[in-house]
Amino acid sequence: MKITRILSVLLATMLLLCGVASAETPTVSVLAMNSWYSTVDLSDAELLNDIAANAGVTVEWHLNDPTTYADSVSPMLASGQDLPDIVQLPDLDLNMDYLSTGMFEPLDEHFDIMPNYTKFLDANPDIKATLTAVNGHIYYVPQTVVTNNYQPVMMYNMPWIEKLGIEPPTTLDAFVEMLRAFRDQDMNGNGDTTDEIPMSVEAANLPYMFGPAFGLDLVSGFYADDEGKVHYAAAEPEAYRNYLTFLNGLYEEGLLEVEFASLNRDQIVERFANDLTGVTFDFSWQMSTLYSAQYPNYDGETGIIVGAAPLSGDHEGFYVGRNAVNMIFGVNSKAKDLETAIKFLDYAMGEEAQDLYVWGKEGLTYEIVDGERQFLPRTTEDVDWFQGLGINAPNMPSQQSTPATDVLLAKWHVQNDREFEEPYIRAPFPVVYSTEEESAVISMYQVDLQTYVDERAIAFICGYASIEDEFDSYIETLKSMQVDELIAVKQAQYDRFAAAKQ
Ligand SMILES: [Ca+2]
Structure with a gap:
C-alpha cells in the first residue's frame, strides 16, 4: 500500500513537472513565406527548430506559398484581425500603409531587450536609415541580401x-x-x-x-x-x-x-x-x-x-x-506576449542564429577543411533536403552571406569578384519611406515618366528619333511631366535618409 502511494505521488509529481515544463515554453506564432522550392515545407525545419529551441520558444508557423504571398497576406493585413505575433510583410511598406495603422509595434521602444538587433543597426547605418520611418520610429526587422558582391x-x-x-x-x-x-x-x-x-x-x-x-x-x-x-x-x-x-x-x-x-x-x-x-x-x-x-x-x-x-x-x-533590405518582419502590437515575440525576433537576428541560417551545422551541412568551412556534398546533391533544413531561411530575418556564396562558386570566379567587381560597386539610390504627400506625387507621375523615358531611349538609340533635333523637346516634355516635382520628393527623402544615418 505504502509503495503504491509513493509511486502514485511520484507519478503525479512527474506529470505536474511535465505540465509545468511545457507551460513554461511560450509559443510565438509567425506568418511568413514558405520555401521557394515547391517540394519543400519549412514548418518543421531542423535549423529553424534549433533556433526556436535556443531562443526558448515553440514557433507556430503559418507559412504561405511565396509566389502568391502578397495576395494571401494583404487581405489579412487590411483587416488587421487575428494576426499572428510576428508577420513577414508582403512588401517593404514604403508608403507606410501598415505601420501608420499602429498594427505593428515600434521596436525602438523595446531596444533595451533587443541587443542583437541594436548591434546590427549600429553596424549597418544605411539599413538603419532605410528602416527609420518618417516619425523617427523603427518598426521592422530586415532580411538582407549581399549588396557589394556578385552584382x-x-x-x-x-x-x-x-x-x-x-x-x-x-x-x-x-x-x-x-x-x-x-x-x-x-x-x-x-x-x-x-x-x-x-x-x-x-x-x-x-x-x-x-x-x-x-x-x-x-x-x-x-x-x-x-x-x-x-x-x-x-x-x-x-x-x-x-x-x-x-x-x-x-x-x-x-x-x-x-x-x-x-x-x-x-x-x-x-x-x-x-x-x-x-x-x-x-x-x-x-x-x-x-x-x-x-x-x-x-x-x-x-x-x-x-x-x-x-x-x-x-x-x-x-x-x-x-539595396540590402529584401523583406521585413513586424511584431503585432496586439500580441498576447509582446516581450516573448520581440525577444525571439531579436534572437533570430543574432550571430548564433545567423550562423545556422547561412551554414547549418558542422557534420550535417559543412566540414572544416584547412581551417575553412566547406559545404558537404549532400548540400548540392540533395537540394530538397538542404533547403528543407531552413538554410538561408526565406521565412526568417536571415542575412545572405558572401563567404557562404563563395564556397559554391569556382575559385577563379571568387577572385574575379574581389578584383574586378567588389571594388567598383557604388550604392544605389537609397530606399526611403514616403510620406502620404510624397507617395501621391510618386504614384501620379513616376510610371508615366519612366514609360516615356524608356520609349524615347529606344527611339534615340535606333535613330527613329534624331538626338540632334528632338532631344531638347524630350527634356521639355519631361518637365511638363513634372520631373522637377519628383526630384523634389526624392531630394526630401534623400535628406531624411542622410539625417537618419547620423
Ligand atoms: Ca567566324
Whole structure:
C-alpha cells in the first residue's frame, strides 16, 4: 500500500513537472513565406527548430506559398484581425500603409531587450536609415541580401580577347575598338568572318553597362551627386544626351545589333554555346555557372567568359549595387506576449542564429577543411533536403552571406569578384519611406515618366528619333511631366535618409 502511494505521488509529481515544463515554453506564432522550392515545407525545419529551441520558444508557423504571398497576406493585413505575433510583410511598406495603422509595434521602444538587433543597426547605418520611418520610429526587422558582391558586371569572351592580344578594355574608346575587331575578324575560327556578333546584352542591362561612364546611375533613376543634390539621370541635359549619342553610334556601326531591344538571356546562352559572341553584361553569378559552362573545354579552373572592371568615359566607371533590405518582419502590437515575440525576433537576428541560417551545422551541412568551412556534398546533391533544413531561411530575418556564396562558386570566379567587381560597386539610390504627400506625387507621375523615358531611349538609340533635333523637346516634355516635382520628393527623402544615418 505504502509503495503504491509513493509511486502514485511520484507519478503525479512527474506529470505536474511535465505540465509545468511545457507551460513554461511560450509559443510565438509567425506568418511568413514558405520555401521557394515547391517540394519543400519549412514548418518543421531542423535549423529553424534549433533556433526556436535556443531562443526558448515553440514557433507556430503559418507559412504561405511565396509566389502568391502578397495576395494571401494583404487581405489579412487590411483587416488587421487575428494576426499572428510576428508577420513577414508582403512588401517593404514604403508608403507606410501598415505601420501608420499602429498594427505593428515600434521596436525602438523595446531596444533595451533587443541587443542583437541594436548591434546590427549600429553596424549597418544605411539599413538603419532605410528602416527609420518618417516619425523617427523603427518598426521592422530586415532580411538582407549581399549588396557589394556578385552584382551585374561586364563579361568578356577571354579566348577572343587573347586572340586580339589585348587586355580587357577599361575605357569606352578601347571597348569600341575591340567590338570593331570582333565584328570584322573570324574570332571563332570557323573560316567565316561574318558570323560573329560583337556584343549580346539584354536592353535592360544597357543602363547598368554604360550609364556610369557618363556619370549616370540610370539603374536607380535618381542619384545624389557629391554635394547631396538629387538628379534624375534621364533628364540630365548633357550627360544623358552623350549616353544616347554613344549608344546610337554603336547601333549605327552594327556593334549593337538591330534586334537588341528584344534579346533575352536564353538567346545569349545559345550564342555562347556556339561561340558567336564576345561580350555580355549580366549578374556575375552567370559567368561561371551559365556562360563559361557552355564551352566544352571549360574545366572549372580558368574562366572563359570572365568579368572585368567597369568602363570609364568622361567619368570614372562604377557598378551599381543594390539595396540590402529584401523583406521585413513586424511584431503585432496586439500580441498576447509582446516581450516573448520581440525577444525571439531579436534572437533570430543574432550571430548564433545567423550562423545556422547561412551554414547549418558542422557534420550535417559543412566540414572544416584547412581551417575553412566547406559545404558537404549532400548540400548540392540533395537540394530538397538542404533547403528543407531552413538554410538561408526565406521565412526568417536571415542575412545572405558572401563567404557562404563563395564556397559554391569556382575559385577563379571568387577572385574575379574581389578584383574586378567588389571594388567598383557604388550604392544605389537609397530606399526611403514616403510620406502620404510624397507617395501621391510618386504614384501620379513616376510610371508615366519612366514609360516615356524608356520609349524615347529606344527611339534615340535606333535613330527613329534624331538626338540632334528632338532631344531638347524630350527634356521639355519631361518637365511638363513634372520631373522637377519628383526630384523634389526624392531630394526630401534623400535628406531624411542622410539625417537618419547620423
Ligand atoms: Ca567566324
